[in-house]
Amino acid sequence: MSEANSTPDAPGGKSPKPNKPYPDFPLFPHVTNRWAKKIRGKLHYFGPWRDPDGALKRYLEQKVALHSGRKPREDTSGFTVKDLANQFLNAKQNLVNSGELAQRSWDDYKAACALCVDHFGKNRIVADLGPDDFAELRATMAEKWGPVTLGNVIQRIRVAFKFASDNDLIDRPVRYGQAFKRPSRKVVRVDRAKKGPKLFAPAVIHQLLAVASKPMRAMILLGINGGLGNSDCGRLPQSAVNLETGLIDFPRPKTGIPRRCALWPETVAALRDALAVRPNPKDESDTDLVFITKYGLPWAKDSADQTLAKEFGKLLRSLKLGGRTGLGFYTLRHTFRTVADEAKDQPAVDYVMGHESGHMSSHYRETISDERLRAVSDFVRKWVLGPDVVAA
Incomplete structure (x- = not known):
């Protein structure tokens, strides 16, 4: 003043x-x-x-x-951080209702908005925020999170404030300054290198399969056989699985990108075993799901509280497996991709993973033969089970 x-x-x-x-x-x-x-x-x-x-x-x-070293505003009325959080989340909720945004993504946005409200104060005027404020927020976040999580939350916060600008809720775009940026790719690479590869060795996979329940055993095999993730397994419909031909044709729930993979004989047998003990679902809409929990519910949820992730975590802890932190069911997908790439057929591996390649050739490629998909599948099978077991 x-x-x-x-x-x-x-x-x-x-x-x-x-x-x-x-x-x-x-x-x-x-x-x-x-x-x-x-x-x-x-x-x-x-x-x-x-x-x-x-x-x-x-x-x-x-x-x-x-x-805080900032110039105070004479007018304390205006569009506040709380106003921004409410309007932004309401807009995103509309996308959830129309099926254009996953509930999990909405929950992540809500957590980012709650962080801003807690840090800046619910009555803080959005137009009053400046580079120093966002630099302080980033420093606070960096104290408790690694580079990947930090970058993801920064991106969500920027999306929320851009919403205010794009919808004329504030007179000018928010000034973040140079500090409020996602960690560089180099920083992320260095952090990952410190933690070590996010992979399961064949011996660890054997240990997991040996003690897993029938449904969990089938899901573990789907993870390492075809790179299926938590939601993929939890939402897998029986109509997408052909146990006679040993093929799965199932677009990824996360992206809608087409995906097809060839199943190992071990995976087909495990799926038959899991279906034989599958409980009846509580909701008729879940009747076609391959996997149902003992409580009659899907293994996949729209929230961050994923049943499969929790149960697989219990399995890992029961085996007291050492190694890097951050390992979970999704590590099977990382492992599949890493090993499958050695088969030297990237288009086929992308198709199995449900990855959309940015290369121009993918625009013209309409399909990939089942023989190529089986070649990738067999390559990973030999790595997991060993050439002698596969030959037998």
């Missing part, structure tokens, strides 16, 4: 300085007949001596901004 914002009772007058209204009063009487306080090495004035209550009120309104 500049000196011009408060007028002394008598400029240049010789009125004796008043005492503070009470000992803990945060302001002091300045010789210019105004209540003042030195903040970050600079004097700020809040009102005339005759109105200590008004001066205190003004100080409290501007306290956070001044102690």
Whole structure:
């Protein structure tokens, strides 16, 4: 606040300085007949001596901004961080309702918005936020998260604030500054290198298969046989699985990209075993699912609380397997891709994974033969089971 914002009772007058209204009063009487306080090495004035209550009120309104080194806003009304969170999440909820956005993604956006509200304050004016604010937020986030999570949350926050700009909720785009960026690819690579490869060795896969329940055994085999992830297994319909031909034709629920994979004899047998003990679903809409929990529910949920991930985590802990942190069911998909790439048929591997290649050739390629898919599948099978077992 500049000196011009408060007028002394008598400029240049010789009125004796008043005492503070009470000992803990945060302001002091300045010789210019105004209540003042030195903040970050600079004097700020809040009102005339005759109105200590008004001066205190003004100080409290501007306290956070001044102690943070920012210029306080004279107008405290406007579009707040809470307003932004509510309008942004309502818009995203509409996309969830129309099937254009996954509930899991909405939950992630909600967590990012809650972080902003908690850090900036629900009544903070969005237009008042500047580079220093976002730099401080990023530093706080970096203290508890690694580069990958940090980058993902930063991206979600930027999406939310861009929503305010794109929809004319604020007069100008938010100024993030140079600091509020996702970690560089180099930083992410270095972090991953420190943790080591995100892979399961064949011996570990054998251990998991040996102690897994029939449904879990089938899902583990789907993960390493065809790179199916948590949601893939949880939402796999029986209509997509042909146990006679040993093929799965199932677009990825996450992206809708077509996917087809050839099943190992071991995977076909495990699926038959799982279907034989499959409980009846509680909801008729789940009747076609391959996997149903003992409670009659799908293994996949729309939230971050994934049943398959939790149960697989219990299995890993029961075996007391050492190694890097962050291993889970999705590691089977990482392992499949890593090994399958050695088969030297990237288009076929992409098709099995449900990955959309950016290469121009993928635009013209309409299909890939089942023989090529089986070649990839057999290559990974030999790696997992060993050439002697496969030959037998």
